[in-house]
Amino acid sequence: MKAAWCKAFAPVADLTVEEVAAPVAGAGExxxxxxxxxxxxxxxxxxxxxxxxKPPLPFAPGSELAGVVAAVGEGVTGLAVGDRVAAFSGVGSFAxxxxxxxxxVFRLPDAVDFTDAAGLLITxxxxxxxxxxxxxxxxxxTLLVLGAAGGVGLAAVELGALIGARVIAAASTDAKLALARERGAAETIRYSDEDLRERIKALTGGRGVDVVYDPVGGATSIAAIKAMAWGGRHLVVGFAGGDIPQIPANLLLLKSASSVGVLWGNSLRADPVHHAGNIAELLDHLAAGRIRPVIDRVLPLDRTVEALEHVMERRAQGKVILSVRD
Structure with missing residues (x-):
């Protein structure tokens, strides 16, 4: 089979697309x-x-996908050859x-296509x-979403609005903020040239935000935490800005606030029954048109390096999808 292949931990540009041995489903797979x-x-x-x-070398990167069941291993129930599914593989999906x-692995409603499904699970x-x-x-x-035009950020904007929260989206350009408004943001902050903390104060009448969704990290995290309301919750989603913030505990103490980690993949493995329910809810929302991933671009498997670099350089507005068979 054809796969994007990582032979050594190295720059993304070193990935190759080549013929490799196909995997085989074991028990429970x-x-x-x-x-x-x-x-x-x-x-x-x-x-x-x-x-x-760090997965064992060599490996195909890629952690989420949509496709058709080709075989089931021993002990697998509820799934059959030919089922349309979305799946979290952890690794190996760029193949x-x-x-x-x-x-x-989750069965797809008939109304959901593979491209949208492939952009749903992780974000x-x-x-x-x-x-x-x-x-x-x-x-x-009030929900503040940092990095609001990225994949997880746009999903957070859309889902926060679906819940009924007042969503404030923060991003670096007017174009990104316009996209966040399209997905349900009530207010926006361009933190490339606006003071994040002061702008939050102005938008909330000095009260602050109840929840901070933070996939960015660095100094932006600290500014957002300082602008939380009493009892605020800071969600540590990732560090796309490159720096892991050192959060002063007194900032949480003074507002009876909390900072909690969010690592969906590990949570899914730890409590698959609960998360299967969450995914079923999301697929229902998607099939009904209440949510829909923003697709930045769709590229063929042969352009995996280009797709990854587009995401890593934070140029994507929404999801980048690899089209493997279509």
Whole structure:
């Protein structure tokens, strides 16, 4: 089969697309013919050996996909050859076939196409878990989304608005902020040239925000935490800005606030039943048209390097998808 292949932890540009041996479904696993795969920031980190986990070399990167079940391993129930599915593979999805654990494979409604499904699991799964499970965001609260034009950021904007929160989107350009408004943001902050903390004060009458959705990190995190309301919740989603913030504990103490981690993939593995329910909710919302991933671009598997670099350089507005078979 054809796959993007990482032979050593190195720059993304060193990836090759070549013929490799196809995987085989073992006990409790599902073999899937990949039609579309979502490209995510952690995929690029993993290729460079900079992610929290390092897969054994060589490997195909890529952690989410949509396609058709080609085979099921021993002990798998509820899935059959020919089923249309989305899956979280953790690794291996930038290939014509991938194996995924059965609890991480989800049947698709007929109304959902492969491209949208491939852009759903990680961004919307992360954001739904963050807002619903970790922050307990409620209708009427104020949600600040940093990096609001990226994949997880746009999902958080859309889901926050769906919950009924007042969403403030922060991004670096007017074009990115306009996209966030299209997805449900009530207010915007261009933090490339606006003081984030002061702008939040102005927009909230000095009260601050109830929840901060933070995939950015660095100094931006500290400014946002300082602008939280009493009892605020800061969601640590990632560090796309490059720096891991050192959060002074007194900032949380003074406002009876909290800062909590959000790592969706590990959460899915730890509690697959709960997260299967979350994914079912998201697929229902998608099929009904209440949410829909913003697709920045769709590229063929042969252009995996270009797709990853577009995401890693933070040029993507929404999701980048690899079209593997279509």
């Amino acid at each position: 599902v073999l899937i013919d990949v039609h579309a795969a979502g490209v995510n920031f952690p995929d690029g980190l993993m290729v460079q050996g900079k992610y929290q986990t 014509e076939q991938v194996v995924a654990p059965a609890p991480q 919307y799964g992360t954001s739904w878990h963050a807002l619903k499970d970790r922050a307990a965001l409620r209708a009427g609260e």
